[in-house]
Amino acid sequence: MTNSKTDTMRWVLWLNTVAETIIAFGMFFAPAAFFPGAEGLSSSIARAFSFAIFAVAFISFTAVWKSTPMDTVKNVVTILLFYHIFQLIAQFVNGVMYPPMLIPPVAIHSVFTVLFGAYFFRLRSSVI
Numbered sequence: 001m002t003n004s005k006t007d008t009m010r011w012v013l014w015l016n017t018v019a020e021t022i023i024a025f026g027m028f029f030a031p032a033a034f035f036p037g038a039e040g041l042s043s044s045i046a047r048a049f050s051f052a053i054f055a056v057a058f059i060s061f062t063a064v065w066k067s068t069p070m071d072t073v074k075n076v077v078t079i080l081l082f083y084h085i086f087q088l089i090a091q092f093v094n095g096v097m098y099p100p101m102l103i104p105p106v107a108i109h110s111v112f113t114v115l116f117g118a119y120f121f122r123l124r125s126s127v128i
Contacts, residue, residue, distance in 0.1 A: 009119045010073075013064045016080060016112060020057035023108075024050045056083060074123050081116035084109045 027034045031046030062068065063076035088109040095101025 009122055010064055012115045012119050013060050013073075013076070013080075015115070017057050017060040017064065019108070019112075020053050020060060024054035024057060026050075027053060056080070070123075077116055077119050077123055081113065081120050084112040084116055088113055 023034070027046050027050035031043045031050075034046060059076060060080060063073045088106065091101065091106045091109060095106075
C-alpha cells in the first residue's frame, strides 16, 4: 500500500533518472565538456565513469515503477541521498586539492541532496 503524500515525491526519482542519464551520455560522448582539459587518459576515465553514472540512473529508475514496494523506495531514496551527499563532499575535497572547483557538479549534487533529503524525511514521517 502506498501513501499519496509520498507518491507525490516520486518526481524526484524521475528527475534524478533523467538527469543522470543525460549526464552519463554526455560524459561518454563529450568528456571534455564535463572535464575541462580532458584528453588522453582523463577522457577514458570520464567515459568509464559514465557507466557508473548510468548505473545510478538505473537504480533511480527501478524505484519509480508503480509495483515497487515502499520499503524498496525508501532504500533507494536513502542510497541516492547518501550518494549525492558523498559526491558533494568529493567535489569540495577535489576543489581544495586540485583547484578550481567545478561549480556545475556542486550545484547538481546540492540540488539533489536537498531534494532527496526532503523525500527521505517525508518517507520517514509517513505511516504506511
